[in-house]
Amino acid sequence: MLQELVGAIVAAGAAGLVYLASAARVVKQYERGVVFRLGRVTDAHRPPGFTMIIPGVDRLRKVNMQIVTMPVPAQEGITRDNVTVRVDAVVYFKVVDPVSAIIRVEDYRFAVSQMAQTSLRSIIGKSDLDDLLSNREKLNQGLELMIDSPAVEWGVTIDRVEIKDVSLPDTMKRSMARQAEADRERRARIINADAELQASRKLAEAAQQMADTPSALQLRLLQTVMAVAAEKNSTLVLPIPVELLRFLEKGSQETGPQEKSLEEKHAPQQTGTDDVVFRPG
Numbered sequence: 001m002l003q004e005l006v007g008a009i010v011a012a013g014a015a016g017l018v019y020l021a022s023a024a025r026v027v028k029q030y031e032r033g034v035v036f037r038l039g040r041v042t043d044a045h046r047p048p049g050f051t052m053i054i055p056g057v058d059r060l061r062k063v064n065m066q067i068v069t070m071p072v073p074a075q076e077g078i079t080r081d082n083v084t085v086r087v088d089a090v091v092y093f094k095v096v097d098p099v100s101a102i103i104r105v106e107d108y109r110f111a112v113s114q115m116a117q118t119s120l121r122s123i124i125g126k127s128d129l130d131d132l133l134s135n136r137e138k139l140n141q142g143l144e145l146m147i148d149s150p151a152v153e154w155g156v157t158i159d160r161v162e163i164k165d166v167s168l169p170d171t172m173k174r175s176m177a178r179q180a181e182a183d184r185e186r187r188a189r190i191i192n193a194d195a196e197l198q199a200s201r202k203l204a205e206a207a208q209q210m211a212d213t214p215s216a217l218q219l220r221l222l223q224t225v226m227a228v229a230a231e232k233n234s235t236l237v238l239p240i241p242v243e244l245l246r247f248l249e250k251g252s253q254e255t256g257p258q259e260k261s262l263e264e265k266h267a268p269q270q271t272g273t274d275d276v277v278f279r280p281g
Helices: 002-023 098-103 108-126 131-134 136-154 170-212 214-229 243-267
Strands: 024-027 031-037 049-052 058-064 068-078 084-095 156-167
Touching: 002 024, 024 108, 031 098, 049 084, 068 108, 068 156, 084 108, 084 131, 084 136, 098 136, 108 136, 108 156, 131 136, 131 156, 136 156, 170 214
Parallel strands: none
Antiparallel strands: 024 049, 031 058, 068 084, 084 156
């Protein structure tokens, strides 16, 4: 009798251990458990930690609550200004309602991926090429709204959407490069013209100042000579202003008649009488 009792206790303990092992479940911190009891979902999901289910009756589905990073394959489309481009993106989303993510959609990851691809193609067709290249923040917001609208019913929320790269045809790249080069050349010419205008204005002001003060021209000439001599050149070129030559020419013309009048003044005067010459006898 004792042996039979001990055997029954051992058998019951073994059965209890088997039952405990089959009923025990562990839900990780970043997961939530959804229990199906005879095909029906229980009211609340199971929190992280140790939990028990009824073997053969309950079925536990674990749902990851972490933010999922999903790359969107490159989509080729034609923009509103008839340019063929390839655009790829990345979607960040997470599950906020594990029950809806299991019940309302067969595979929420696949559903979000397909919705992201179709929304990306729609964004390409509605946008211009300049918007895809320079106004990505606005396009990211529109793309996030397009994906998030149906995903809310699946218990999924879109955290962020980013357009990664925009691939252009080689011909379009060359055209854009020529356009950028022409624009930079135009700006360079405008800057040079503006610099010439400013320099001419300053030179005109300097010329007016030197005209009012003639000595300033000589000082500027001396400064130029000093600057040239400081470079240790063997040849020194002295520029002579044309105004200086004209001044010297004018001065020579004025002094010529004066000298002639002085010579006439000091010349001996001749009289009508003959000179008497005494010669020794």
